[in-house]
Amino acid sequence: MHVVVNAATSVDGKLASRRRTQLKISGPEDFDRVDRVRAAADGVMVGVGTVLADDPRLALDVEDRRVERLKNGRPGNPARVVADSTARTPPDARILDDAATTYLLVSEAAPEERVEALRERGGVVVVAGDDRVDLPGAFERLESRGLDRLMVEGGGELIFSLFEADLVDELSVYVGSMVVGGRDAPTLADGEGFVEAFPRLTLEAVDRLDDGVVLSYTVE
Ligand SMILES: NC(=O)C1=CN([C@@H]2O[C@H](COP(=O)(O)OP(=O)(O)OC[C@H]3O[C@@H](n4cnc5c(N)ncnc54)[C@H](O)[C@@H]3O)[C@@H](O)[C@H]2O)C=CC1
Numbered sequence: 001m002h003v004v005v006n007a008a009t010s011v012d013g014k015l016a017s018r019r020r021t022q023l024k025i026s027g028p029e030d031f032d033r034v035d036r037v038r039a040a041a042d043g044v045m046v047g048v049g050t051v052l053a054d055d056p057r058l059a060l061d062v063e064d065r066r067v068e069r070l071k072n073g074r075p076g077n078p079a080r081v082v083a084d085s086t087a088r089t090p091p092d093a094r095i096l097d098d099a100a101t102t103y104l105l106v107s108e109a110a111p112e113e114r115v116e117a118l119r120e121r122g123g124v125v126v127v128a129g130d131d132r133v134d135l136p137g138a139f140e141r142l143e144s145r146g147l148d149r150l151m152v153e154g155g156g157e158l159i160f161s162l163f164e165a166d167l168v169d170e171l172s173v174y175v176g177s178m179v180v181g182g183r184d185a186p187t188l189a190d191g192e193g194f195v196e197a198f199p200r201l202t203l204e205a206v207d208r209l210d211d212g213v214v215l216s217y218t219v220e
């Protein structure tokens, strides 16, 4: 599986404010770029923290002819994928609408009644891991269902885990010209943090978009 992480941060590396509600960091040019990255992916993934904070749809406007061209002849939307160890995704979440298949990666610890409620809403549940989603195992299962290229939008807990498991191939960060601050505000990579063996990146491109900059890296 080829994993592309894309997110937007403030200049101080925050994904959102300490209130954790969705923060518009990208401008129109960057959101167009995000559409292109989504359109090139077989699946678009977030952690359940992002579902609970933002209630995203992670869908392209498939009626938009510009988006249709971007999809390069691929039918419909990319699948949606949520890392959700204990099945906390609300059954009425927008990510479960009928715009695309939604995979919910849960662990053995997910309560059966919550898993069943997600299945009833049409979600495809993949169980991997005892207490927490085993990301390498879950990705193998997604690959066997035809997901070869996965875009990950966040948040910081999930992005850290992906780096920790050495699963990230590419990283793009849109750095918006704003300061958010706050020691409790989510950052690009949260989790426990590394103390040694920091993942090293190769800077591939720097592009100015709107009033910010996109930094594109490959992971060594
Ligand atoms: N500016 C941007 O580009 C983006 C901003 N955000 C922001 O990020 C915040 C949410 O980020 P977080 O709270 O960090 O939540 P998150 O979206 O990273 O989800 C973390 C949750 O995923 C679940 N999970 C299951 N297996 C996991 C594993 N192996 N590793 C890590 N997590 C696993 C756990 O329940 C964990 O609490 C929100 O404020 C949202 O607005 C989110 C995405 C993009």
Ligand SMILES: Nc1nc(O)c(N)c(N[C@@H]2O[C@H](COP(=O)(O)O)[C@@H](O)[C@H]2O)n1
Pocket: 006, 007, 008, 022, 023, 024, 025, 026, 034, 046, 050, 054, 055, 056, 057, 058, 059, 153, 154, 174
């Ligand atoms: N690229 C980017 N720039 C921003 O400024 C953002 N706030 C985000 N957030 C991500 O986009 C998701 C919203 O998706 P929908 O438009 O609702 O489909 C949100 O959940 C974050 O993953 N991204």
